[in-house]
Amino acid sequence: MRQRNEELLGVEKASGLGTSAREARDIDREILEAEQYAWIKFFYGDPQCNFLLSLVKFNVLRGLLMNMKSLNLSSSWLFDENAVSAIYTGHFNGNVPDSLRPTHLQRTVEHHPWLDLFPFPAMRDNMLMAYNNFDENRLSGVLVGVCNSPRTRQGLIIWREAWDPYGWEATQEFHDNYGWLLKGCPELIQSSNSWRAQRGEGPLRLDP
Structure with missing residues (x-):
């Protein structure tokens, strides 16, 4: 669990509680520090660092953190492996995009807050059912790991605002490894195929 929390930022740092405005500034600073970390790894010639792959993953990281701001969640949970979702505990800001609106399972199944950040209700439920x-x-690591994951685009890609499910793309590798997460997510399949078509690629090869 601790490894997962560190992957979400790619750097180790301390964090504390604060006001919502302060935490929003902290999130912006953490994103900048993570990006600087990637540039340093690249320019010092880290042989394990595929820079384009790192940028794709940092974009996912940025998107998840932006969704965290939309949900008005505290950044302190990133470093707490025992953190419990504010949605489950009932401390939730209801003014959010429909794609981030909590499901019944999110409200009734105890879970770590990172699962709340994906703009696909069915995906969140799939995670909770297999928690x-x-x-x-x-x-x-597949989604946001930096310089320590296989050199393939095997995760998710964000092309627009992170709360917009049609701005996301699932790679073929992600479907092959985590196809169960995409069950009941027609918007992600449609969006992925749309972005692939713009590059002249065929649609995702789905399970029969």
């Missing part, structure tokens, strides 16, 4: 049966650290 103790998949490797969260591996999934977070």
Whole structure:
């Protein structure tokens, strides 16, 4: 769990509680520090660092943090492996895009807050239904790990605002490894195929 929390930022740093405005500034600063970390790894010639891959993952990181701001969640939970979702505990800001609006499972199943950040209700429910049966650290590494994951585009890509489900793309590798997460997510399949078509690529090869 601790590894997953560190993957979400790519750097280790302390964090504390604060006002919402202060936490929003902290999130912006953390994003900048993470980006600077990637540039340093690149310019010093880290042989394990694929810079384009790192930028794709940092874009996902930025998107998840922006969704965290939209949900008015505290940044302190990133470093707390025992954190419990504010949605589950009932401390939730209801003024959010429909794509981030909590499901019944989010309100009734105890879980870590990072699962609340994806703009796909069915995906969040899929995670919750399999909460103790998949490797969260591996999934977070695929999505936002920096310079320590295989050199393939195997995660998710964000092309527009992070709350907009049609701004996301699932790679073929992500579907092949985590197809169960995409069950009931037609908007992500449609969006992925749309972005692929713009590059002249065929649609995702889905399970029969």
